[in-house]
Amino acid sequence: xxxxxxxxxxxxxxxxxxxxxxxxxxxxxxxxxxxxxxxxxxxxxxxxxxxxxxxxxxxxxxxxxxxxxxxxxxxxxxxxxxxxxxxxxxxxxxxxxxxxxxxxxxxxxxxxxxxxxxxxxxxxxxxxxxxxxxxxxxxxxxxxx
Amino acid sequence: xxxxxxxxxxxxxxxxxxxxxxxxxxxxxxxxxxxxxxxxxxxxxxxxxxxxxxxxxxxxxxxxxxxxxxxxxxxxxxxxxxxxxxxxxxxxxxxxxxxxxxxxxxxxxxx
Numbered sequence: 001x002x003x004x005x006x007x008x009x010x011x012x013x014x015x016x017x018x019x020x021x022x023x024x025x026x027x028x029x030x031x032x033x034x035x036x037x038x039x040x041x042x043x044x045x046x047x048x049x050x051x052x053x054x055x056x057x058x059x060x061x062x063x064x065x066x067x068x069x070x071x072x073x074x075x076x077x078x079x080x081x082x083x084x085x086x087x088x089x090x091x092x093x094x095x096x097x098x099x100x101x102x103x104x105x106x107x108x109x110x111x112x113x114x115x116x117x118x119x120x121x122x123x124x125x126x127x128x129x130x131x132x133x134x135x136x137x138x139x140x141x142x143x144x145x
Numbered sequence: 146x147x148x149x150x151x152x153x154x155x156x157x158x159x160x161x162x163x164x165x166x167x168x169x170x171x172x173x174x175x176x177x178x179x180x181x182x183x184x185x186x187x188x189x190x191x192x193x194x195x196x197x198x199x200x201x202x203x204x205x206x207x208x209x210x211x212x213x214x215x216x217x218x219x220x221x222x223x224x225x226x227x228x229x230x231x232x233x234x235x236x237x238x239x240x241x242x243x244x245x246x247x248x249x250x251x252x253x254x255x256x
Contacts, residue, residue, distance in 0.1 A: 013169040020165060020198065039229050046200050050168045100237060105212055107205040110237055114201050117236050 007066040011052045011081055019049055019066065030070050034140055041075045041137045044115040044122070048079055048133045051111050056083035072139075074120075079133045085126045097122075149177050156219065157256070158186035159249055162196035166203030174203070178210030178221070187219025190252040194225035199233055207243055224252040 007022055009015045023042045027033070049066070056062035062083035069076045098112035116122050121136035148163040148170070158181045163170040181189060189210065193199075199207075211221040223245045226234070234240040246252035 013167075016167055016169065017165070020167075035228075036232075039232065042198070043200070043229065043233060046167060046198070050200055050202060053168065104238070104242055105208055107209050108201070110201040110204060114233065114236060 004070055005066075005068040009064065010060070011049070011056045011062040011064045011083070012060055013053055015064075016046060016049055016053065019045060022066070022068070026068065026070060033070060033075070037075060037137055037139050040118040041077075041135070044118040044135055044137070045077060045079070047111045047115040047118075048122075048135060052079065052081055052083070052131075052133075055086060056081055058083070074139055075137045077135045079135070081131050082129065083131060086124065086131060088124065149174055151177060151181055153181065153184070153186045156186055157188045157190075157253065159190045159192055159253070162191055162193045164195060164197060166193075166196050166199040166206070168200065168202040171200075171202040171206040175206040175209050178206070179213055182210075182213045182217050182219065187214045187217035188256045189214050189219065189221045190224050190246075190249050191221065192224050192249050193227065193230055194249075196230060197227050199230045201237075204233065204237060204239060204243075208239065211243060220256065222246055222252040224249040 005022055005026060007018055009018065023038065023045065027038050052062065052064060062081050064079060064081040066079050067077060097116040100113045101109040119135050120138045121134065123134040125132045150161040152159045160177060160181060163174065166174065178189065191207065207221065214221045223243055225248060226245045231245060234243060234245065
């Protein structure tokens with residue numbers, strides 16, 4: 001996907017700050033985008049990117065490309081990386097979404113679930129040695145006072 | 146440089162959250178909370194007034210701190226949460242156990 005914004009680099013923790021900064025830039029350059037839409041989109045992007053940082057192999061040496069487009073009806077992004085394929089736990093899927101951990105006091109396992117509920121579309125594909133996460137949030141109408 | 150500060154007063158402590166509580170800051174917060182409880186202050190208020198963003202690793206650190214605090218007879222409460230933090234707490238249903246209070250002062254009453 002070619003987008004309005006592109007970021008390339010290694011999937012290391014420091015790159016997450018670059019993603020935060022990029023989304024801040026999007027907010028400043030697209031004032032018409034609802035703050036809630038961008039906030040939830042940013043939440044999902046950081047979860048997916050954090051997942052790649054944590055689980056991407058070879059660890060610390062996975063190159064990624066992030067493309068983001070601001071469209072009239074949606075925010076869309078694709079995060080692609082050249083790491084190994086992910087072994088996703090499909091059992092955690094329900095109705096096309098990842099479920100929250102059953103244990104309220106679990107200390108991990110919420111990332112994909114949180115990204116799922118923040119987005120309208122979350123899709124993972126492995127094609128030609130490249131992992132691609134597609135993230136879409138439909139822009140909500142602003143309620144007029 | 147640490148952006149997580151701790152003020153202790155007897156069994157009570159106020160821990161100031163980092164600007165972005167993501168996977169770069171979460172391990173440090175987890176360690177600070179564990180040390181605070183270990184040093185005898187299990188009644189912890191995490192002041193998130195300066196924290197604009199939390200992710201699932203940050204939530205994990207807070208849940209870990211909550212469990213450690215409760216095991217020591219205390220609790221962990223959140224204060225001054227941002228819109229993003231409140232939204233994430235609600236989406237994960239964690240607002241039921243990580244109770245958000247408007248201010249540090251409100252959170253510090255009636256342990």
